[in-house]
Amino acid sequence: MANDSDNKAGLYRRALLTGLWRENPTFRLLIGMCPPLAVTTAVKPALTMGISVIFVLVCSNLVTSLMRNLLKSHLRIIMFTLNIATFVTICDLFLRAYAPRMSEILGAYVPLIIVNCIIIFRAEVCASKSGPIVSILDGIGTGSGFTIALCILAGIREVLATGCFFDIRVMPNSFVPWLAMRMPVGAFVTLGLLLGLANVMTMKKES
Amino acid sequence: MDRFYVLLMGFLSVVLVNNFVFTKFLGTCPYLGVSGRIDSAFGMGLAVTFVTALSGTLTWLVDFYILTPLGLEVTRYICYIVIIAGAVQLVEMYVRKFFPSLYDAFGIFLPLISTNCVILGVCLFINIWGTNNLLEVVVLSAGVGIGFTVAICIMAGIREELALADVPKSFKDAPITLITAGILTLAFMGFAGMIK
Numbered sequence: 001m002a003n004d005s006d007n008k009a010g011l012y013r014r015a016l017l018t019g020l021w022r023e024n025p026t027f028r029l030l031i032g033m034c035p036p037l038a039v040t041t042a043v044k045p046a047l048t049m050g051i052s053v054i055f056v057l058v059c060s061n062l063v064t065s066l067m068r069n070l071l072k073s074h075l076r077i078i079m080f081t082l083n084i085a086t087f088v089t090i091c092d093l094f095l096r097a098y099a100p101r102m103s104e105i106l107g108a109y110v111p112l113i114i115v116n117c118i119i120i121f122r123a124e125v126c127a128s129k130s131g132p133i134v135s136i137l138d139g140i141g142t143g144s145g146f147t148i149a150l151c152i153l154a155g156i157r158e159v160l161a162t163g164c165f166f167d168i169r170v171m172p173n174s175f176v177p178w179l180a181m182r183m184p185v186g187a188f189v190t191l192g193l194l195l196g197l198a199n200v201m202t203m204k205k206e207s
Numbered sequence: 208m209d210r211f212y213v214l215l216m217g218f219l220s221v222v223l224v225n226n227f228v229f230t231k232f233l234g235t236c237p238y239l240g241v242s243g244r245i246d247s248a249f250g251m252g253l254a255v256t257f258v259t260a261l262s263g264t265l266t267w268l269v270d271f272y273i274l275t276p277l278g279l280e281v282t283r284y285i286c287y288i289v290i291i292a293g294a295v296q297l298v299e300m301y302v303r304k305f306f307p308s309l310y311d312a313f314g315i316f317l318p319l320i321s322t323n324c325v326i327l328g329v330c331l332f333i334n335i336w337g338t339n340n341l342l343e344v345v346v347l348s349a350g351v352g353i354g355f356t357v358a359i360c361i362m363a364g365i366r367e368e369l370a371l372a373d374v375p376k377s378f379k380d381a382p383i384t385l386i387t388a389g390i391l392t393l394a395f396m397g398f399a400g401m402i403k
Contacts, residue, residue: 030381033239034324037232078292085285093281108331111284115324117236183396184229188389192382199377 015126015134019142025118026149027198032118036150037187038109043166046154048102050147052091052110057119058139059087064127065135071128080123081114088114118146156190157181214346221350224401227325228358229392231332234325238359239384243370248363252356255320256349259329262294263348266330267338287330295320325355361391 023029026036039049063083071079092110095103103110113119122142127135155165161181163171180186227233237251266287274280303310320326329351338344365387374383 030239031236033235034232037235078289081288081292082285085288089281089284092284108328108335111331112233112324112327114284114288115327184232184392185389185396187232188385188392192378192385192389195385196375196378196382199382203377 011134012137015130015137016141019138019145020148021145023142024145024149024198025121025142026146027195028202029121030195031121032116032146033191034112035109035116036153036191037184039106040150040154040157040187041161041182042158043151043154045102045105046150047147048095048099049106049109050143050150052095053113053116053118053146054140054143055091056084056087056113057122057143058136060084060119061122061127061135061139062132064123065130065132068128076124076128077120080120084119084123085114118142153187153190153194156194157186161186214343217343218346218350219401221347222354222357223395223398226354226358226395227328227351228355229395231328233328234323234355234359237320237323238362238388239381243363243366245360245363245367248359249356251320252352252359255323255325255355256352258291258295258298258320259326259352259355260345260349261298262291262326263329263333263351264341264345265294266290267333267341267344270334271339283334287327291326291330325351358391362388365391 019025021028025031026033035049035053039045060080060083064080067079088111091113092103095106095110122138126138130138159165159170160178162177163169163175178186181190221227225231228235228238234255237255269286269290270283274283274286299310329348333344333347336347338347362384366384369383369387378386
């Protein structure tokens, strides 16, 4: 992100857009792979998870960016993690208070955002080197890319496993639900196929 | 004898039936990243087992004797993370000083695993399961580590063969690994229902 161009608008736009596809954490960088597999049995929990990650990512990027001149390199990682853990705690308590059912479904995966590589990765690569505005935009962009990936995966799995999308029935009544899609095997295979598809699309674009 | 039976069942349950990698998707990153060769996968597995056993026990002790009596559950996640990072650092220093050959074997993996979700996952799930017996906690957290080792070693073995297979270019590496992992979870579903 260390770009010498004084074209601020371009810099902001790039910060916002890179995470959406070119550096999409799930499809292109393959980091933070636990939640895409674990919480995507339906779209609602996936969306909740995605929004939680956006919140944590934006807050932690902002704080990291503000304290970037105070960071000591050997204590860097633990500073990032403590900072992230604080925001994850806020997010977890908020969900428990206002969306208790969602919080129950997501269970341990909300606190597990702390060790999600995406957030530390963005703190290390972007927020500890650039100003607060770029960091916030980067958080929104990367977080949205992650959320979109989660929702695509969850959409496919929910439709095939239950015949519903967002709890609304979309498949004809004669459709027999694929139970396997609910199970871990559905998560792994769907994500594998989607990654293959993403690779095909990238190759087409390049050639 | 009864107690021993409970411990054994709990152990088998986390290694086979509720294997963290296959049923809870924890530790998928190293599972996809490191599992290219059996010996490095085994080294990683051992390191993870060591740290899960240590940090699972430590976090349970802190939770049970300090946080809960003082009503500080809100700070739980922050405490867990500090304990895990501390445990990893401690293990690394200790192993480097006293077992240099072991350090060479899995030294590179140690700093990496402080951000491995299996470790934090163990601490959180022990909390969710509501285990209230130190011996059980030790057995369960070591069992999770061993389950991870089993999973990652099986995967590494398959991937050593996969490297020779003729996979379509766009499905090389991660996609085919994920699909293989999916089929592997099907195999492990055979254990489901064996223990509750």
